[in-house]
Amino acid sequence: MNFKRIQGIFLIAFIVIDVFLFMMTKNSKVQDDSENAGSVNSAIVRDMKRDNIKVGRLSTTKQTGYYLSAEPQTQFGDRLNTLKNQSARNEDGAIISDFKNPVKVDTRHPERTLNRLMKQQGFVLDADEYRYDPDLSSATKVVYAQQGKEGPFFSPNARITFSVSDQHVVGYNQRKLADVKILHEKNDLITEERAVISLYQYNELPNNTKILWKKLAYTRFLELSGKEVYIPTWVIAINNKTNSQVQIKRINAFNGASVSTEKVQEQQNGKAKVESVGN
Template sequence: MDFKRIEIIFVITFLALNIFLLTTYFDKSYNDFSSNTSNSEVNFTEEMDKSNIELPTFQNEKNKIPYVQAEANELLLKNYDSLSNQTGMIEKDGSVFTSILSSPIALTQEKEFTAKDIEKLALFVKSNQVLFGKQYQFFRYIKNSQQVVFTQIANNIPIADGTSEIIFHLDNSKKVISYEQSYAGPVTVQGESREVITDKNAVDILYQNNEIATDSIVKKPVLSYYRTLNLEELSMYAPAWFIEIESSTDTQTKRVDAINGTILKVPTLEQPQSATKSKLKSSIEADSASLNSNNESSLKE
């Protein structure tokens, strides 16, 4: 008998059997994983529904987004004194410009903030009354604090971490009386695009980490940029999901890194309490008090 030939046949048969068993095992593992993933997604939605959490319509698509880079600059510091019809001051490091408008911008008489209000403010932003305004777009209206936020657009995506935005302040008669501006500077794309998690993934992550309370409303997530590296010469921005969550008492903002899925704790400038703003406010109040005092003296005479 040709034992060598029998040995070869036996080895080939053994290898084929192993390949078949391994293929069957991996196919089963993949199917189980897919099934568990699908069930997990359904369960998150069901659990949030049981908690009376209202969810938006998700896009649920995977996109590829690159990092972007902004060079360190003093563009606000060098240009703010060219603006007219406003009283302005700037932080010593040039990071935030604070302006009080000489002529407040009257918005519509509607009680709520409307599309016409956005359009009117957008025209002002893109005029020569705001530095680099053509690089900013409307982002959101904060009802509780009567603020309207415009953000710088980089790679067609808003920078929504407070480092490059314009915050308009409204008075009780729905007039824009002042604003603060921060500016990252000219932005360039860096490196290859990376796949980001979906908007639904981001909300699931927040829910898993008890970041979404019961009886709340989750607004539609917005893909944005946040500053992940701040050096003396440049800043790097990474993609993140910006998510607003409304409750009966307030509106909270959450951010989830769109690449690694971590929940971010990023400070913002939505309600800046800068020394410049305080000084400017004190100066205006002093001028106002002086004017009222003069008026009273004139009336007495």
């Protein structure tokens, strides 16, 4: 074996070992950073509990999400004629319908009856794209949220709201997002725990506050030329002793920013610019 060949083998071996050691060091650093972050997060959660903020169980599961574009569907054409046993009309881009025979439901679990009816052709349009949302429902309304392939939407433009009166569903209002497209490859999202901590650090979780529910969903970020852009958002519902009304808070799941601190401006050239503003 000649000297140059031996030299080449040793060089390749050296590079392989060097890369291996670099990766070991990098992985160790990532693990240390993760452990440090976990320790800091745990300390902040303890601070919240000392402030009598009830957060419930906080997930540290990591997820991914996309920038999406969509547009509200405003025309339904002859499809309204396929709806049965109801009087339906298109009004301001929504389907407004009154049932000819109101549907009796168990007000504690209205979804049991409605889920069955949603499977029947002619009850509502595109029923398979909506799922029952108990968090948004009440004694007088039952809400079904539109589901995309990438996740649920949290938007008035993507809901069916059934009206309940005297234990009967008497009609509904339906809005739908159409032409949903992915604008960018998927990105990592902050965890549920990190979202709640961000809310606390923005001073949007006062003392004696209780988190009622939290969910990851796509909410509208901006509108450009009739198209709406949606981003993954941690939607968090709270109330406290000083304000008994339920308040909805939103945290950008990409970067942890409070959505209320983001101001979107549309430029003349059609491009959007995001500026940070105070609460």
